[in-house]
Amino acid sequence: MITIYGVYRSRASRPLWLLGEIGLDFQHVPVIQGYRLPDPAAPGVQINTTSAAFRAINPQGQIPAMTDDDLTLTESLAICQHIARKYGGRLAxxxxxxxxxxxxxxxxxxxxxxxxxxxxxxxxxxxxxxxxxxxxxxxxxxxxxxxxxxxxxxxxxxxxxxxxxxxxxxxxxxxxxxxxxxxxxxxxxxxxxxxxxxxxxxxxxxxxxxxxxxx
The missing domain is CATH 1.20.1050.10 (Glutathione S-transferase Yfyf (Class Pi); Chain A, domain 2)
Structure with a gap:
């Protein structure tokens, strides 16, 4: 299953909109930009672009990112193109x-x-x-x-x-x-x-x- 990492208030809006057009089930991990948090490294803080868990997905620390089985992509337009080609039918x-x-x-x-x-x-x-x-x-x-x-x-x-x-x-x-x-x-x-x-x-x-x- 596709997983999209990134809040809607980011370039994640692009693949999230596209997935809505397709009607495809997916997982959403709302990773927020670290600069928007007072202390992104504070204990218990929500997952963000500085979090080790997210940096394991995208070492560059930018959103969105996507995993689809064994594929990981980190550029929003590449993510959109992949989703369209694999799942989008006439949207591709x-x-x-x-x-x-x-x-x-x-x-x-x-x-x-x-x-x-x-x-x-x-x-x-x-x-x-x-x-x-x-x-x-x-x-x-x-x-x-x-x-x-x-x-x-x-x-x-x-x-x-x-x-x-x-x-x-x-x-x-x-x-x-x-x-x-x-x-x-x-x-x-x-x-x-x-x-x-x-x-x-x-x-x-x-x-x-x-x-x-x-x-």
Missing amino acids: PQTLNEQAETDQWALFAATSIEGPALEMLYAQPGTPEADAKIAASVEALQRPLARLDAHLDGREWMVDARFTVADVMVAECLRYAQGNAALMAAFPNAKAWLERCQSRPAFKEMWEARLAEPA
């Missing part, structure tokens, strides 16, 4: 071309979207330094979002005409920038697609579980 690529496209969009999300989107998410507007970071993130996202918007012109989903793991992976990276209303409004196809993704019952279930966790 069905041809070599679809696999290549899915790989492309996973790398696109990780290298072109996630970094500046996270910078924007963590910046607190109102100071010159934060406003400069937000402006730089908006600028960095112009070309990738223009590409994504053009790709989604006349399309409902990222690959073929069906919802797939590619939509989960890209949507969860773009979500970090979703709070910038002006940026999203400039790319209406991407905005509408993200809203379609987030209207799915499995996303809503994941999001409710995320909100139920301590911030």
